[in-house]
Amino acid sequence: MASTADTELKARHRKMWASGDYPSMVETFLLPLGPKLVEACGIGSGMRVLDVAAGTGNASIPAAKAGADVTASDLTPELFDAGRRRAEAEGVTLQWVEADAENLPFEDESYDVVMSSIGAMFAPRHQDVADELVRVCRPGGTIGMLNWTPEGMIGALFRTMGPFAPPPPPGAQPPPLWGGEDHVKELFGDRVDLRTLDREMLEITAFENPRDYGEHFKERYGPTIVAQNNARNNGMEEEFNKALDDFCEEWNLGTDDKARFEQEYLVVVGTRK
Ligand SMILES: C[S@@+](CC[C@H](N)C(=O)[O-])C[C@H]1O[C@@H](n2cnc3c(N)ncnc32)[C@H](O)[C@@H]1O
Numbered sequence: 001m002a003s004t005a006d007t008e009l010k011a012r013h014r015k016m017w018a019s020g021d022y023p024s025m026v027e028t029f030l031l032p033l034g035p036k037l038v039e040a041c042g043i044g045s046g047m048r049v050l051d052v053a054a055g056t057g058n059a060s061i062p063a064a065k066a067g068a069d070v071t072a073s074d075l076t077p078e079l080f081d082a083g084r085r086r087a088e089a090e091g092v093t094l095q096w097v098e099a100d101a102e103n104l105p106f107e108d109e110s111y112d113v114v115m116s117s118i119g120a121m122f123a124p125r126h127q128d129v130a131d132e133l134v135r136v137c138r139p140g141g142t143i144g145m146l147n148w149t150p151e152g153m154i155g156a157l158f159r160t161m162g163p164f165a166p167p168p169p170p171g172a173q174p175p176p177l178w179g180g181e182d183h184v185k186e187l188f189g190d191r192v193d194l195r196t197l198d199r200e201m202l203e204i205t206a207f208e209n210p211r212d213y214g215e216h217f218k219e220r221y222g223p224t225i226v227a228q229n230n231a232r233n234n235g236m237e238e239e240f241n242k243a244l245d246d247f248c249e250e251w252n253l254g255t256d257d258k259a260r261f262e263q264e265y266l267v268v269v270g271t272r273k
Helices: 004-018 022-030 033-040 060-065 077-090 126-136 153-164 175-179 181-191 210-220 222-233 237-251
Strands: 048-051 069-074 095-098 111-117 137-148 192-204 261-272
Touching: 004 077, 004 222, 022 077, 022 192, 022 210, 033 060, 033 111, 033 137, 033 192, 033 261, 048 060, 060 069, 060 077, 069 077, 077 095, 111 126, 126 137, 126 181, 137 153, 137 175, 137 181, 153 175, 153 222, 153 237, 153 261, 175 181, 175 261, 181 192, 181 261, 210 222, 210 237, 222 237
Parallel strands: 048 069, 048 111, 069 095, 111 137
Antiparallel strands: 137 261, 192 261
């Protein structure tokens, strides 16, 4: 049974991810991740697939297009409408289920593939999430994740925003830890035979001026909106804006009028023993 504090925390997280416009971020630069995870997991026709923290179905929809029977689950059902619209446009049907990755409402060993694309990493208790991913996957089934790395651009973004954000709740672990190989090995222990732990890059060329990247996040990305609101409440908004501008300039690999970024992520694929 979830405690009151946990229920309140998850309600805050849900509100955060429902704020801004996460669906438009997926359409602008995150779309390549879904098919990448589906391919890494070897998803094919007839497989029962659970996508945890599925958002708008970035991985669920290509999995359904590959012929799998897909459940897209997420803490934030506000994101499902955009997902349903995209699924319909792509000609596939899936189940959309509200679910906390730390306490999944699914039977033991009920899926052939359990996956999460830059999603389950955002639940605060990493061991609880790993335990749930293992629990609902059948023995011999596949567990797959894409996780932003601590050393990569999103790891650095969270470090940049950290001093401005509200303090994390007790016991919460930083999301980018999930992008470290040793952390993943420790969380799954001897229950998963990890066959892939590879670092890859998502290239982003959707922005002209490098600072447009930061503006995009300020308008659309829940964690950035929360950090900016907190900075504003503490009289630190100017410092926050400067830190984000500097961050964009620092990570730009392109020119001043044609930005290019690379976001590193860890591809995790293993067999549930
Ligand atoms: C960066 S988005 C990723 C969404 C999608 N998988 C994708 O690839 O676009 C992070 C997602 O994690 C979800 N999330 C955060 N905490 C969660 C939790 N405790 N349980 C389930 N989902 C959670 C958010 O609602 C959000 O949809």
